[in-house]
Amino acid sequence: SQQGEEDPQALSIQEGENATMNCSYKTSINNLQWYRQNSGRGLVHLILIRSNEREKHSGRLRVTLDTSKKSSSLLITASRAADTASYFCATDNQGGKLIFGQGTELSVKP
Amino acid sequence: SQTIHQWPATLVQPVGSPLSLECTVEGTSNPNLYWYRQAAGRGLQLLFYSVGIGQISSEVPQNLSASRPQDRQFILSSKKLLLSDSGFYLCAWSVTGTVSGYTFGSGTRLTVV
Numbered sequence: 001s002q003q004g005e006e007d008p009q010a011l012s013i014q015e016g017e018n019a020t021m022n023c024s025y026k027t028s029i030n031n032l033q034w035y036r037q038n039s040g041r042g043l044v045h046l047i048l049i050r051s052n053e054r055e056k057h058s059g060r061l062r063v064t065l066d067t068s069k070k071s072s073s074l075l076i077t078a079s080r081a082a083d084t085a086s087y088f089c090a091t092d093n094q095g096g097k098l099i100f101g102q103g104t105e106l107s108v109k110p
Numbered sequence: 111s112q113t114i115h116q117w118p119a120t121l122v123q124p125v126g127s128p129l130s131l132e133c134t135v136e137g138t139s140n141p142n143l144y145w146y147r148q149a150a151g152r153g154l155q156l157l158f159y160s161v162g163i164g165q166i167s168s169e170v171p172q173n174l175s176a177s178r179p180q181d182r183q184f185i186l187s188s189k190k191l192l193l194s195d196s197g198f199y200l201c202a203w204s205v206t207g208t209v210s211g212y213t214f215g216s217g218t219r220l221t222v223v
Contacts, residue, residue: 033211040219042116042200043154045211088154096142096204097169098212100154 005101006089012107019076021104023089024069030092032065034074037086037103046074046087081110112137116201116215123222129174129188131218133201136182141203143184144212145176148198160184161206196222 007022023032031050035043049056049065049072056063062075076083086105090098116133123129135141142161146154156169158176166176173192177185184201198219202212 031209035211035214040198040217042214042216043202043212045213048209048211050209086152090154092209097144097156097159099156100146102153 006087006104008104009102010105010107012109013079015079015081015108015110017079019079019083019106019108021074021087021089021106023072023074023101025072025089025091025101026070027091027093029067030094032063032072033090033092033098034061034063034072035088035090035100037088039085043088076106079106079108081108084108112203112213114201114203114213114215116218118218119216120219121221123191123220125193125222126190129186129191129195129220131186131199131201131220133184133186133215134182135203138182138203138205140181140206142206143178144202144204145184145186146200146202148200148217154200158186191222193222196220 005024013019029051031048033048034046036046037043047058047063049063060077065072084107086103088100088103090100113136144159145157147157148154160166160178163178174188198217200217201215204212
């Protein structure tokens with residue numbers, strides 16, 4: 001079953017612009033994670049935010065979490081063509097199993 | 111350092127044939143192990159997870175099974191493949207007892223014909 005739902009499904013921007021992707025989920029969580037997947041490859045872990053955290057940064061990535069709204073956002077600042085990939089949110093409800101959303105396909109045009 | 115190996119990278123199998131996909135992890139002990147399937151390049155579905163040797167939990171009823179014969183080895187199998195088993199299969203591991211992200215293998219693209 002899918003827990004997280006990303007929005008938008010696809011996003012196309014110019015290099016240098018910021019990219020914002022949103023994720024909504026249905027049940028309470030222990031933490032929420034964001035992953036990146038280049039076409040035909042495995043997923044790469046980007047960032048983890050715990051349920052008691054509201055914001056987290058890692059380089060050009062900024063993640064926010066609003067547990068009252070059951071939503072999270074991933075912001076990529078000053079995007080580059082190399083950021084082109086699919087981005088997935090995943091929720092850890094209990095027991096350490098991650099449930100993934102459908103993903104956002106990001107295209108950054110040079 | 112920890113690494114995860116998954117093979118083969120691509121596989122074309124006829125309907126009704128058996129399947130065996132292998133995943134091994136190096137550089138860590140007692141990892142949690144997972145098998146996911148991704149259809150049409152989007153959305154991962156958790157198939158199986160394991161917290162120890164011989165301990166397998168199935169998330170969805172299906173034509174597949176999993177086994178963990180050794181601490182760092184996770185195998186996905188089928189006795190008779192169906193067309194609907196086609197997809198991109200991903201193995202992943204995480205550290206037991208901690209809040210951490212998953213490390214994924216490079217995946218196996220399975221096409222059942």
